[in-house]
Amino acid sequence: MTGAGTARPGARATTARDLAEHLGISVSTVGRALSDDPRISAPTRARVQALAAELGYVANRSARMMRGAPSTVVGLIVPDVRNSFFTSVAHALGHLLGTRRHQLVLCETADDRRTELQHVRDLVAAQVAGVVLVPSSAPDPETVRLLGTVPHVQLMRRVPELAPHWFGVDDHDLVRQATDHLLAAGHTRIGYVGGTAEVPTGAARRDGYRDALRDAGVAALPEHERVGPPSSTEQGGPTFGAAALRDLLSLPDRPTAVVTGSTQITRGVLAAATALRLAVPHDLSLVGFGDEPGFGWWGAGLTTVTLPVTDLATGCGAWLLGLLADPDLAADPHASVTRGALTLRGSVGRPSTVSWR
The missing domain is CATH 1.10.260 (434 Repressor (Amino-terminal Domain))
Known part of the structure; x- marks a missing residue:
């Protein structure tokens, strides 16, 4: 029965x-x-x-x-759900929205502007209340037009074509801090492995590295820089990070230290360092970007830039909910910078006088 x-x-x-x-x-x-x-x-x-x-x-x-009831669905558009930063953002934002009786819909773009456009079309067609997005570097004109019909906030990345409401970190300062830490330890041959400068965050992080060297009176050598495709692509992230480290170590005047510019790239660099059996920090000092749980366990612990994930997600979500309650807030641009920090562990030492090879 x-x-x-x-x-x-x-x-x-x-x-x-x-x-x-x-x-x-x-x-x-x-x-x-x-x-x-x-x-x-x-x-x-x-x-x-x-x-x-x-x-x-x-x-x-x-x-x-x-019947006139407002939507309670908010879309979150990110480039890569495999990146623990975006996974943590989704968790924190979903929790905040849940306390206000809203629901979160997660979309992944792989940094492809066509995929981004399709997600935006679907969200607009579903009449979502609002959108939080990590935009691609050059959104399609139709994406820009459609988002103009929906309250939205940019997260981490910022492109001028979209609404001037943004929550992020000072990418330039964070990588500058990381590079300054290596300089203070006595390193002058410092390599950089980061994302393409076509993405705003990639450009800011690379410039932070260059400016730290310049202000310390150290020449920034082009052969010590490796920038690659977005971490969400098959050729980017861990794949690129691992290949870039091997490439840097093959140089006649190889770096004695490396700073990275993304979480996924950091994973690749650590994988290559492990495969090559580098003794860190004796053979090479490393400073990463982002702080996945495994980074604290790797070797003697990875010194890394720690991002304020929960503060970013909840601040961004709370402001969007405020915008939904008071649409007049959209008239004034809003930018919020949340401070990150350098977490010191055991992956940085003084330059070794012994060649790794």
Whole structure:
């Protein structure tokens, strides 16, 4: 026998009208009770909500929106869900939105502007309340036009074509701090492995490295720099990081230290260092970017730039919710820089006088 609350194959979904007929009340009363409308008495709300749970009733979002109810869905568009930074952002943002009775939809672009456009089309078609996005370096014109119809906030990366609301870090300063730390340890041959300068964050991080060397009176050598494709691509990230480190170590005047410019690239550099059996920091000093859990366990622990993930995600989400409540906020550009920090561990030492090879 099948109980009232047990789903049967092929059975139609329970509707608000079913609940109303079962309880002997109007459909509008059911809708208000399920929305916790204070005009409906507490006992009636409890009866409606209990029956809805028993029968597995799910509200028709499209129908609610046609009746004027606002959407509670927020889209999050990121380049790569394998990057622990973006995974942590999704977790923190989803938690914040959940406390405000909103839901998060996660989209991945692989830094491809066509994929980005398709996600934006789908989110706009679904009439989402708003969007948080890590944009590609050159969004399609249609992406820009469609996002102009939806409240949105840029995260980490910032492109001028989109709304001037941005939450991020000082990428230039963070990599400069990392490079300064290596300089203070006595290194003058410092390599850099980072993302392409076509992406705003990539350009800022590379410039932070160069400016630290310049201000210390150390020549920035082009052969000590390796910049590659976005970490979300097959050729980028760990693949590029590993190849770049091997390449740097093959130089006649190889670097005695390396600083990286992305979390995924850091993973590749560590993998190559392990495969080559480098004794870090004796053979090579390393400063990473981002702080995945494994970075603290690698070798003597990786000195790395730690990003304020939770603060970024919750700050960005709270501001977007404020924008949804007060659309007039969109009239004024908003930029928020959250401070990161350099986490010191055991991967940096003084330059070795012994050649690794």
